[in-house]
Amino acid sequence: MKNNLHVENSSHWEGNIDDMSSCEMNWKEAKELIKGMTFFDPHIHMVSRTTDDYQAMAEAGIVAIIEPAFWVGQPRTGISTFKDYYNSLVGWERFRSSQFGIKHYCTIGLNSKEANNEDLAEQVMAILPLYIHKEGVVGIGEIGFDDQTKAEEKYFRLQLELAKNAKLPVQIHTPHRDKKRGTQRSMDICNEHGIDSYMIIIDHNNEETTKMVLDGGFWAAFTIYPSTKMGNERMVNLIQQYGSEKIMLNSAADWGISDPLAVPKTAALMKMKGLSNQDIKKVTYQNAIDAFGQSGQIYLQDFQKINRADQSITYNGNSVLRGGQQPQNTRESVFIK
Amino acid sequence: MTFIKLAKEILASNVSTDENLWLDNIVFISRDNEKNLQTAFIAMPRYIKKTEIVLNNEIKNRFLEAVNFSPDGWSLDKLVRAFIILHFNASNEKHYVKGLEDLFETAEMNELATLNSFIPLLAYPNNWLSHAKEAVRSNIGPVFDAIAFNNPYPSNYFDEAAWNQLVLKTIFCGKSIQNIHGLKERSNKELAYMISGLAHERWAAGRTISAEVWELVIPFIDGFLINDIEKLFQSENKQDQDTAKLACTQSNFRPAKDLLKRYADAVINAEF
Numbered sequence: 001m002k003n004n005l006h007v008e009n010s011s012h013w014e015g016n017i018d019d020m021s022s023c024e025m026n027w028k029e030a031k032e033l034i035k036g037m038t039f040f041d042p043h044i045h046m047v048s049r050t051t052d053d054y055q056a057m058a059e060a061g062i063v064a065i066i067e068p069a070f071w072v073g074q075p076r077t078g079i080s081t082f083k084d085y086y087n088s089l090v091g092w093e094r095f096r097s098s099q100f101g102i103k104h105y106c107t108i109g110l111n112s113k114e115a116n117n118e119d120l121a122e123q124v125m126a127i128l129p130l131y132i133h134k135e136g137v138v139g140i141g142e143i144g145f146d147d148q149t150k151a152e153e154k155y156f157r158l159q160l161e162l163a164k165n166a167k168l169p170v171q172i173h174t175p176h177r178d179k180k181r182g183t184q185r186s187m188d189i190c191n192e193h194g195i196d197s198y199m200i201i202i203d204h205n206n207e208e209t210t211k212m213v214l215d216g217g218f219w220a221a222f223t224i225y226p227s228t229k230m231g232n233e234r235m236v237n238l239i240q241q242y243g244s245e246k247i248m249l250n251s252a253a254d255w256g257i258s259d260p261l262a263v264p265k266t267a268a269l270m271k272m273k274g275l276s277n278q279d280i281k282k283v284t285y286q287n288a289i290d291a292f293g294q295s296g297q298i299y300l301q302d303f304q305k306i307n308r309a310d311q312s313i314t315y316n317g318n319s320v321l322r323g324g325q326q327p328q329n330t331r332e333s334v335f336i337k
Numbered sequence: 338m339t340f341i342k343l344a345k346e347i348l349a350s351n352v353s354t355d356e357n358l359w360l361d362n363i364v365f366i367s368r369d370n371e372k373n374l375q376t377a378f379i380a381m382p383r384y385i386k387k388t389e390i391v392l393n394n395e396i397k398n399r400f401l402e403a404v405n406f407s408p409d410g411w412s413l414d415k416l417v418r419a420f421i422i423l424h425f426n427a428s429n430e431k432h433y434v435k436g437l438e439d440l441f442e443t444a445e446m447n448e449l450a451t452l453n454s455f456i457p458l459l460a461y462p463n464n465w466l467s468h469a470k471e472a473v474r475s476n477i478g479p480v481f482d483a484i485a486f487n488n489p490y491p492s493n494y495f496d497e498a499a500w501n502q503l504v505l506k507t508i509f510c511g512k513s514i515q516n517i518h519g520l521k522e523r524s525n526k527e528l529a530y531m532i533s534g535l536a537h538e539r540w541a542a543g544r545t546i547s548a549e550v551w552e553l554v555i556p557f558i559d560g561f562l563i564n565d566i567e568k569l570f571q572s573e574n575k576q577d578q579d580t581a582k583l584a585c586t587q588s589n590f591r592p593a594k595d596l597l598k599r600y601a602d603a604v605i606n607a608e609f
Binding site: 131 | 375376379380382383439442443444445446447448449476477478479
């Protein structure tokens with residue numbers, strides 16, 4: 001089963017030749033290991049993904065997701081596009097997801113990058129209260145630091161107050177650059193505002209930040225994202241080191257090269273490496289529900305009743321997408337009917 | 338308004354003590370305070386369950402008499418939202434419309450569906466025409482359903498072009514037309530021809546069209562549409578054949594009678 005050719009040709013291969021599980025196992029085979037498991041991906045940007053992804057996610061056992069409000073790649077120039085974006089998170093995307101039997105939640109907030117456009121940021125702050133109390137809004141997010149500017153700090157603090165008053169969890173993006181300091185600063189600010197660390201999810205952790213986040217009593221979220229964030233083999237090591245108590249995994253799949261199946265794939269890898277089903281369930285399902293469920297907006301029956309054998313049940317009498325389209329996956333067939 | 342009175346009656350027997358307390362409080366703190374009502378409308382699912390409301394025939398009929406539809410089968414949260422909306426002060430049109438426009442403009446999926454279901458209850462009915470037409474254009478199933486089904490607003494206020502789009506989109510999406518209000522009263526020749534056109538596209542693609550849609554074509558059968566009815570006679574689907582018979586029986590177009598006779602004879606011959 002070993003794919004030696006691949007290893008020989010791969011100049012970037014850095015692992016131990018005896019420990020090449022990711023190389024020798026393809027996803028089709030690995031899927032068997034997690035058959036019957038259900039997953040909750042608490043960070044994924046579906047506005048940037050296709051229906052193929054939704055189909056693959058449902059097939060892999062993902063039953064619910066959280067879509068945090070983020071920077072869509074193109075800076076926004078006016079308040080209307082912010083409004084339309086928030087509307088799509090609670091409207092169109094929510095419906096699109098339901099077409100595939102996946103329960104869609106979101107977190108609403110002003111992302112750190114666009115907090116630097118202060119004129120616009122002020123207008124965004126004015127409309128946020130209209131959204132944060134809505135059904136299915138499970139927190140304020142993703143907010144925090146990008147360049148760690150004064151403006152970013154200002155709107156981070158204002159939004160923490162908003163979350164505190166609305167009694168909502170907070171999903172915190174930690175910066176790519178100067179990450180360790182940015183993470184520490186984010187936690188210090190949360191503490192200054194007197195927010196219970198159990199309400200705070202610190203996202204995009206790595207080996208350097210895990211200990212301080214867990215020691216601070218916060219939830220530690222990990223983004224399994226090729227190249228720039230966590231790889232899933234490193235992730236397994238971290239869980240073996242720190243346990244599964246306050247850790248949750250997500251894909252943060254977006255418009256970059258990312259993987260919407262990162263959570264189920266990592267579950268398969270954990271299974272291969274001998275982690276217990278209980279640990280796997282905690283980091284790929286339960287902890288996200290415990291953390292974001294503090295919003296009072298997550299009802300298990302909303303996604304537990306989904307009968308995957310007969311997807312049409314979840315379509316609620318609504319015709320699927322266009323016309324009477326059926327939710328079948330036709331990618332393996334040449335015929336398109 | 339009568340709807341409020343009836344809604345109160347149903348709410349009394351459907352909400353828990355806690356829910357009732359929240360609702361009383363909202364009504365109390367919202368007197369002439371739109372912001373509070375808006376927030377209540379938005380945050381409502383945090384306080385009210387989604388249990389389904391089942392009405393007996395007596396109260397269902399009282400609703401039908403009063404507002405021409407009934408909330409039978411609605412979830413409780415939807416009725417509570419209606420109740421909240423009806424507390425908006427309608428005495429100042431500009432103020433009233435703005436308060437509701439804000440809700441439309443920032444609505445999430447269920448809110449938007451709910452608002453569209455309530456359009457027939459809102460004051461200044463002509464003001465909501467663009468929202469109702471927008472809901473017909475929506476790709477979000479529950480939003481479309483809210484305006485299309487069990488809702489008297491479109492048949493009362495849509496012009497013919499908008500009405501025809503609503504009916505045609507319902508058929509196109511494979512949904513049943515039976516729950517559209519005013520279907521018979523608003524049927525028209527243009528629509529009959531649009532349905533025929535859609536059927537031709539479906540047939541060309543090797544697909545089918547639901548037999549029930551032909552009831553909208555029957556009153557307009559002419560020398561062109563009669564060919565579609567003949568096609569139904571030739572269908573292997575029993576429902577299509579029955580529909581063809583019904584169409585010919587009901588139509589006043591003389592050649593339809595000949596067609597019926599011809600196919601009735603053919604069936605008899607085949608049976609022997």
